[in-house]
Amino acid sequence: MASLVRSGTWKALKNGSPSFFNLKFRKFLNPQLQALTVRSFSAIMSPPSKAVVYEHHGPPDSVTRVVELPPVEVKENDVCVKMLAAPINPSDINRIEGVYPVRPQLPAVGGYEGVGEVHSVGSGVKGLSPGDWVIPSPPSFGTWQTYIVKDENVWYKINKGSPMEYAATVTINPLTALRMLEDFVTLNSGDVIIQNGATSIVGQCIIQIAQFRGIQSVNIIRDRAGSDEVKEKLRKLGADVVFTESELEVKNVKGLLAGIPEPALGFNCIGGNAASLVLKFLRQGGMMVTYGGMSKKPITVSTSSFIFKDLSLRGFWLQKWMSTDKAKECRSMIDYLLERARDGNLKYEMELTPFNDFHIALDKALGKHGSQPKQVIKF
Amino acid sequence: MASLVRSGTWKALKNGSPSFFNLKFRKFLNPQLQALTVRSFSAIMSPPSKAVVYEHHGPPDSVTRVVELPPVEVKENDVCVKMLAAPINPSDINRIEGVYPVRPQLPAVGGYEGVGEVHSVGSGVKGLSPGDWVIPSPPSFGTWQTYIVKDENVWYKINKGSPMEYAATVTINPLTALRMLEDFVTLNSGDVIIQNGATSIVGQCIIQIAQFRGIQSVNIIRDRAGSDEVKEKLRKLGADVVFTESELEVKNVKGLLAGIPEPALGFNCIGGNAASLVLKFLRQGGMMVTYGGMSKKPITVSTSSFIFKDLSLRGFWLQKWMSTDKAKECRSMIDYLLERARDGNLKYEMELTPFNDFHIALDKALGKHGSQPKQVIKF
Structure with missing residues (x-):
């Protein structure tokens, strides 16, 4: 080079x-x-x-x-x-x-x-x-x-x-979304993911790629003026449910899911309380993948989340992924994502x-x- | 029953x-x-x-x-x-x-x-x-x-x-030690594990089973009167290094490892600061398994530990393990452990x-x- x-x-x-x-x-x-x-x-x-x-x-x-x-x-x-x-x-x-x-x-x-x-x-x-x-x-x-x-x-x-x-x-961002949906948990049509920072580019891509694969998404956004508009935008992209953080200040967050199954996989790009909310939603044996820390706050996890709820926590870094063998497929993934963008099926x-x-x-x-x-x- | x-x-x-x-x-x-x-x-x-x-x-x-x-x-x-x-x-x-x-x-x-x-x-x-x-x-x-x-x-x-x-x-305790050394990371002779709560029965068993398999152990104990005696006891069991928590209040804990490679796998039964110390010692891509929370404090992890250090955090619960297919081997493991106890090679x-x-x-x-x-x- x-x-x-x-x-x-x-x-x-x-x-x-x-x-x-x-x-x-x-x-x-x-x-x-x-x-x-x-x-x-x-x-x-x-x-x-x-x-x-x-x-x-x-x-x-x-x-x-x-x-x-x-x-x-x-x-x-x-x-x-x-x-x-x-x-x-x-x-x-x-x-x-x-x-x-x-x-x-x-x-x-x-x-x-x-x-x-x-x-x-x-x-x-x-x-x-x-x-x-x-x-x-x-x-x-x-x-x-x-x-x-x-x-x-x-x-x-x-x-x-x-x-x-x-x-x-x-x-960078759409490829991160694609890899995170593929590389951690085997998701089948009907499965559910949960994420915070849902308005980020990665977040918007996760919603759309998940929907295309028949996977439902539960989305958390921060409280802000105009949050109803933001929710509507994300729903138009394919989000199944969108909550602000303050709407989740309830004892049993899972009660808010109505008919949606508990998520098997969660994505965290915020840290702090927003990460704890993702953990609360996860099902027994679920996994949370951290790929960002916009709040600059660490992630805090109870002992029982690991022992009794059997949660796994991992991280994703595209730059490291790029150095692995898997990255050989990178260019065909780019073609796939750009095709979806051309067709208007990937927007942000x-x-x-x-x-x-x-x-x-x-x-x-x-x-x-x-x-x-x-x-x-x-x- | x-x-x-x-x-x-x-x-x-x-x-x-x-x-x-x-x-x-x-x-x-x-x-x-x-x-x-x-x-x-x-x-x-x-x-x-x-x-x-x-x-x-x-x-x-x-x-x-x-x-x-x-x-x-x-x-x-x-x-x-x-x-x-x-x-x-x-x-x-x-x-x-x-x-x-x-x-x-x-x-x-x-x-x-x-x-x-x-x-x-x-x-x-x-x-x-x-x-x-x-x-x-x-x-x-x-x-x-x-x-x-x-x-x-x-x-x-x-x-x-x-x-x-x-x-x-x-x-319960020796079997937990045995399973945790087997079920999470493929450890080879020369690899290193790190644990807090090293004086617990599980901790003592980990030291001995690890040593028998050629795996080195880095051990953390809480500060207490007579900690030198406790260190000596653990060393006699096979511990390669033993630190009190306060001895690890240094900027670069890994500098204390001298010739010992960075640990690939960590065990946490305490939570709080003692869990953070285990995380600090782990090598790039390492894993920490939580099996107890004696301090009743949660585990706090930085975003960069997940993204850039690629750490994984999981939990182990013997009672859940007992409900899986793997538990069929349980009785032969008991025989193995009791044989080691009879021979004086498993003590606590x-x-x-x-x-x-x-x-x-x-x-x-x-x-x-x-x-x-x-x-x-x-x-």
Whole structure:
């Protein structure tokens, strides 16, 4: 995989300190500079790229800046991709903050998934041509920039009829939903799952994929103004039941299920009380899978939940899953999910924001303006 | 399985109110009384039995009393056993308190495991003879009495050379240790387990069974006077390392392991901070099994333990295991464990107390006199 850091000099476009950048990057890039001195004059070069770069970990709104990266060589097996769109995911924010266990070497370009159009290809590339739509699959570092040069193997060609914002976001959240429904408990038609954080993209995908498989979903959302509207939206996606957390402040939550069987599998992306609610709903021998911790509160479990109720607790991390053998099926799953998106059977709320307004989108993703749809940068 | 409640009238021996007992029990026993009216005069009858009985759930030291139960018929397939010894386990106490999920119908005789000698057998019994040593296997209700009459199938004949107190206690705690080492993670020689509550009977058995299988054990005990002596005792049993909880108040507990690999499997019978310590020691992808909650505190787990460290949390309950297919192997496991006890390779501390001093033993088991060895009633 080619480095995301380009040869030559950088020009900081925002809050920049070009001389400092040059100094640091020249040293870092020295081997590449040396290589450049012997390259043929006929080498294909990428256009310059505008990129969201951070040199230090810290609050994303203060450590990121948009800079111009100079052209790089498109080598024999490389593909130069003009990015079309890339989302701001919570894990992107955690990587910049430095709290994510796997992080790119600094300085780094932000972003981890997205979609682009092939701009040019190296002489040895057979499988891709200019104009093709591609995604990095498995996802990889540095998608928040206008042009990326990486080895052909990094890119997966997708159906150009796919809605751009779904192509940009399909490899992380919808794939997490799909894997979590498959990998932990054998669910059959008529079985039931329970989840908190049901309005998250993963949550919305779980509702829809479950419904398609004949699995019912019990959904928990936080208390908020307009919760009736939110409930209605989730029901339209296929949610069987939706509760706010405060509606579950009753002695016997299972009494609220009416005719729905007790859930065999639960998903937790919140922690704290919202996780305890999922545990309460689970049936004897059920399992809760944690894939996020938006409340930043831990999960508390009674001894009897383990001994007498025989609950199991596990976790899911897509990045780890991607490193296993199972990940070979990743690309066919992407096709499946994008087909559902094309047919209108996989939907979730997003807001496309022009790249020039990156820091506005970032502020929204950081929660500075309250609850906002998923931010997707349009290049 | 024959009822543990005998026909006829009861005589309360301690704090008793015989007339009240008679009234309640006559009603309860009516079908049995009717059966007695048609029995043959040649029927074999058991001796009267002295039993620890409770009519209501509540504090064990106030709701239990020792009463005399009248003789009962030993039917064709029944075996009358003169009990030799039976322990007071924490689950016995929880059953009397009414906080255990599976409880006998009230009024009930206490106790759930023990060893006895066959006193007499029904005419159809072929496999057992007077003088044989037997245990109820799987364990069952009502072992705190001098004579028990139950169907032949309830009893399992053991080697009479077994130490009586081990025969009395083998079916619950040692079997729990054995199953937990087998049923959750495939452990190979050189692997490591970690446990809290290492001085419990299960804890002591885990150390010894693990060592026999070439598995190292990291052990956590609570801070107490004489902890150095306790450490030495556990080391003599085979413990590789023993820490008090306060010794683990360091940033990097794994730094204390020196050359020992990180544990793949952990056992928790305490909850609260002691459970968190087990989680800290576990390796990436490790599992913690909860089988008790002596601190009465819940288990608290960070989100990242599930997502990034990929820990799994489960529970073990022997009574549930006994209801599964796997329990068929139960009796051969008992043989294995008793053989190890006979050879001196499975040891744990117990105190034999005469039945006449039952309430002294109960007070010790209830923790009224500080830390005490496991109490075993000798009839």
